[in-house]
Amino acid sequence: MKEPKPWVKPALELGPLLLFFAVFMWKRGETVTLWGQDYTALVFATLVFIPVLAVATLIQWKLTGKLAPMQIATLVLVVVFGGLSVWLNDPRFFKMKPTIIYLLFGVVLGYSLLAGKEWLRLVLGEALPMDAEGWRKLTLRMTLLFFALAVANELVWRFMSETTWVYFKTFGMPVVLFVFLMANAGLYKAHALEKTDEGAE
Structure with a gap:
């Protein structure tokens, strides 16, 4: 398996978090309406963050053939707790x-x-x-x-x-x-x- 370029791994790990921050700052203080439901900036940023993190983790696994236990645990907890925040709007x-x-x-x-x-x-x-x-x-x-x-x-x-x-x-x-x-x-x-x-x- 070809080793990815040195910048790829940090970009995949930090990219979703920085996107989360950017979306939150973009919508901070506003209400975002989706599917008839009003969301705060934090919940909306979480909604964006979950699939982006999942895709980034999948890409890293495809490129390297492995994931650290910390990455797997983080993804699972983000999906569970982030999903609860979006689902319950809390x-x-x-x-x-x-x-x-x-x-x-x-x-x-x-x-x-x-x-x-x-x-x-x-x-x-x-x-x-x-x-x-x-x-x-x-x-x-x-x-x-x-x-x-x-x-x-x-x-x-x-x-x-x-x-x-x-x-x-x-x-x-x-x-x-x-x-x-x-x-x-x-x-x-x-x-x-x-x-x-x-x-x-």
Whole structure:
């Protein structure tokens, strides 16, 4: 299978989210009427986001032949909670979706840590070759991060404006995850398999 160009994967992952943001900002403060039903800008943006994310995920699977567990779980929860928001015309379900996703990831990683499993290595092992202790530390840190993000999402959508939540979802969460991964550079270096093979601690 031919490897897709480097920009394709980020475009397929970020494109639907940026489109969601653009549609929301375009219709913010307005009511969109479809099939005799009035929708807020957020619900309308969610209606656009669901099929676009599904198509982007399908294209990525066709191009690479695989999907990460996180991508599959995200798509399922977007369809379920986004669909409920559109069907019931209630944006709260979609706002709760990140909370459910991060709680799910936190619980799964927490269980893997307690059970002595290295599930995170199965997902990131090719990109980050580390020893068992490195994966244990990274799993613990990511578990705490996901629980913190779940709490943060609840606080933002319940106590701040809808626009603030959209900014937080579109830009805040990805930036936090990026900063987290960069902040753990020392961990990756200290537990790299190459150093282990050379006898380094």
